[in-house]
Amino acid sequence: MRGYFLKGTLELLLSLVLAGIIPFFLGKNIRKKAHIWYVAGWVIALGTLTFAILTRLEIISVSSRVQWVRVIRAVLSGYLPAAIFIYVMWAGALPKGSSIQKKFMSIRSEMSILGSILYIPHALYYCATAVGPAVTSLLEGHFEAGLQIMTWAGVVNTVLLLLLGITSAKSVRKKMSGKKWKSLQKWAYLFYFFTYAHGIAISLGSYNERAIIYTLIFGAYFIVRVRKAIKAKKK
Numbered sequence: 001m002r003g004y005f006l007k008g009t010l011e012l013l014l015s016l017v018l019a020g021i022i023p024f025f026l027g028k029n030i031r032k033k034a035h036i037w038y039v040a041g042w043v044i045a046l047g048t049l050t051f052a053i054l055t056r057l058e059i060i061s062v063s064s065r066v067q068w069v070r071v072i073r074a075v076l077s078g079y080l081p082a083a084i085f086i087y088v089m090w091a092g093a094l095p096k097g098s099s100i101q102k103k104f105m106s107i108r109s110e111m112s113i114l115g116s117i118l119y120i121p122h123a124l125y126y127c128a129t130a131v132g133p134a135v136t137s138l139l140e141g142h143f144e145a146g147l148q149i150m151t152w153a154g155v156v157n158t159v160l161l162l163l164l165g166i167t168s169a170k171s172v173r174k175k176m177s178g179k180k181w182k183s184l185q186k187w188a189y190l191f192y193f194f195t196y197a198h199g200i201a202i203s204l205g206s207y208n209e210r211a212i213i214y215t216l217i218f219g220a221y222f223i224v225r226v227r228k229a230i231k232a233k234k235k
């Protein structure tokens, strides 16, 4: 076993389980008390960001072997928000009217907002720490495809996340025409594509088990979604 249990893979798997059971156990509660959940999301996001900054500045030091750090890592490294978005993404591909689709659809916009809030520490922290080295490496004439894809896919996704997160909010949604809102939401496909490219650029070669997990999740989604679109067009 490499390092401490596959560095990140357990966090990804647990995040997928957690995000998957949310609609079944907390769906009604999230729908009714969405604002409380958003506040909880902000508390987790800001707490994680503070922890990351304090650790980076070496004001505090915590061993990565301490188990509770895994929870922070799940947020800071992007696994929990990615898992939430994976279900948001799949909700749109499952057969219309199926009980699972209904469950996920019932809190889809709340999950999008929560996923966006939980992505904030990851996007901010890595924009501040990883974009500089990628630009420096380019300026020095070194082109490392993995590093460049990882960086710029992350940056594009941060912009898309802002756009999609803000327009998911009910108050903003109400102000837009249905047609405009629907066409804006198509940018989500680009977000999913870049999330896959970003995850693959990071994991391929070092954490191949994650590259396989991402390929299965996003590959199967692509096939199911395209088939659904073709069916809808025929109708």
Ligand code: HEM
Binding pocket: 008, 076, 077, 078, 079, 082, 119, 122, 123, 126, 127, 130, 131, 150, 151, 152, 153, 154, 155, 157, 158, 161, 195, 198, 199, 202, 203, 210
């Ligand atoms: C909303 C935008 C973003 C999304 C959706 C996203 C998604 C992800 C995901 C799913 C992972 C886990 C990949 C894995 O190791 O299996 C990850 C890790 C990572 N991302 Fe992002 N990311 C975003 C923004 C950024 C930005 C702007 C950067 C900076 C260039 C960045 C840099 C990184 C780095 C360095 C890791 C590895 C972290 C670690 O292993 O602790 N990300 N990201």
